[in-house]
Amino acid sequence: MFYPRLFSMPTFSSPRPFEELSRMRRQMDRIMDSLMERQTSIMGAGVFPAINLTEDENHFYLRAELPGVMTQDLDIQATARNLTISGERKLEVEGESAKYHRREREGGRFSRAFALPKEIDAERIEARMRNGILTIKVPKAESAKPRRIAIES
Numbered sequence: 001m002f003y004p005r006l007f008s009m010p011t012f013s014s015p016r017p018f019e020e021l022s023r024m025r026r027q028m029d030r031i032m033d034s035l036m037e038r039q040t041s042i043m044g045a046g047v048f049p050a051i052n053l054t055e056d057e058n059h060f061y062l063r064a065e066l067p068g069v070m071t072q073d074l075d076i077q078a079t080a081r082n083l084t085i086s087g088e089r090k091l092e093v094e095g096e097s098a099k100y101h102r103r104e105r106e107g108g109r110f111s112r113a114f115a116l117p118k119e120i121d122a123e124r125i126e127a128r129m130r131n132g133i134l135t136i137k138v139p140k141a142e143s144a145k146p147r148r149i150a151i152e153s
Contacts, residue, residue: 048110049085049134058145060116060138067132068105074129076136078122083138086111118144 049064064085066074074087091107094100119141126137 048089048106049112051112051114053114053116055117055140058140060120060140062114062134062136062138064112064134064136065132066129066134069132069134071129074134076125076127078120078125078138080119080122080141081116082113083116083120083136084111084113085134085136120144 049066049069051065052061052063054061054063062083062085066087066089068091069087069089073090074085077084077086086109088109089107091105116138121139121141124139128135
């Protein structure tokens with residue numbers, strides 16, 4: 001008994017030697033859960049609408065999920081390399097006596113701005129809404145398109 005105390009070695013006098021490790025693990029799990037909840041609530045703001053941005057040789061394609069948003073509630077603006085989508089999602093009022101058990105859908109105003117990798121032709125942008133998906137076809141400016149250079153021999 002003297003040897004372990006002298007050299008700070010643990011003694012396993014309890015019948016459950018890993019009880020302290022289990023307690024520490026539970027505490028760490030609680031801490032991580034609370035951090036993840038905070039991070040999720042912070043990230044939740046400003047992520048609406050979810051967007052995919054792709055491109056081919058001549059166009060950029062922006063697809064935004066906008067369920068429950070009417071086209072008259074949307075505003076799309078474009079400049080040389082920037083595109084902004086803003087609008088409002090209106091949710092029906094449940095009534096003052098309604099008691100929520102879970103609330104994940106939010107309403108209100110939103111705005112997303114994107115800096116595109118190349119210059120665009122803002123005069124020829126096309127937008128359409130179908131089944132809650134907004135698709136914006138953004139033509140690249142002629143100066144941004146790759147040009148094939150002929151080689152003379």
